[in-house]
Amino acid sequence: MITIQRAADRYSADYGWLKSSFSFSFADYYDPSNLQFGPMRVLNDDWIASGEGFGMHPHREMEIITIVLRGVLEHKDSLGNRAETTWGGIQRMSAGTGITHSEYNTSETEPLELLQMWFLPGERGLNPSYETTAFNTAGLTDKWVPVASSAPVAGEVAEIHQDMTVYLSEPAAGKPITFAQTAGRKVFLMVLEGDIRINGDTVLSRRDAARIEEMPELTVISDDGARIMLIDLP
Structure with missing residues (x-):
């Protein structure tokens, strides 16, 4: 949903x-x-x-x-x-x-x-x-980079006292990136810059957001490149 x-x-x-x-x-x-x-x-x-x-x-x-x-x-x-x-x-x-x-x-x-x-x-x-x-900032291309998390993560990541992780990403034009959603958890997704499509049909533009539940896998693609934030939540 x-x-x-x-x-x-x-x-x-x-x-x-x-x-x-x-x-x-x-x-x-x-x-x-x-x-x-x-x-x-x-x-x-x-x-x-x-x-x-x-x-x-x-x-x-x-x-x-x-x-x-x-x-x-x-x-x-x-x-x-x-x-x-x-x-x-x-x-x-x-x-x-x-x-x-x-x-x-x-x-x-x-x-x-x-x-x-x-x-x-x-x-x-x-x-x-x-x-x-x-x-x-140069390492955000085509991957989900954790920037705040309660889980141990390699690199310098802000430690938040909640079972969640904040990711940033900059998918290149035309290259899909995926995120697997664990059963029972939620995803909050916001477009910081650009436009994206989620799972082929849901279109989000700059500062649009999606609250996502009960979807085991998300595929995000941008025709012209984008900057996005994804938060994995309980």
Whole structure:
């Protein structure tokens, strides 16, 4: 079963310095039929103007993954961490029993574009923690590259405290890539750039997403090349 969410159908908010599209209920947007998908609770597609951002604010009991698509994100938190993340890096924050942090676009000229995702943790009461990891952007071609996971993975992968894995991929034009879905698990698929077809007939364009259940194998192909994110969830 594939449930499609078109990019244009997402709830969008424009605060001037921040433009955001919500894939799930968040802030002023509430839809009781769109609260979560498995443990996936939030996916915000954010555009942040130069010199702007979120001041210090708290989180609890949530696993937060941020993928920067363009620009540089500056993070500071109550644990004393300070870091910058850009495309090719992953930011993971486990809020656990409580953490306060800020996120800013420190550029004076360039906007910041990012995806921020929240997941319910597999265990409550964890000590809060933060990390940044890096992946090889040139290595995304024609394969699923894990960038955050609870499972041991070769290479530097952000460790998320939930039974799931976030993959990125850039399928080349005309070359199919497949993903085997384990029985009883879910897949969330989003097109970051380009257009794709799933199993030959379901067409997704830029920022369209699919929530997929009970399909043992997915085949993704792009006529002109694409960049996509796939999340394997319980």
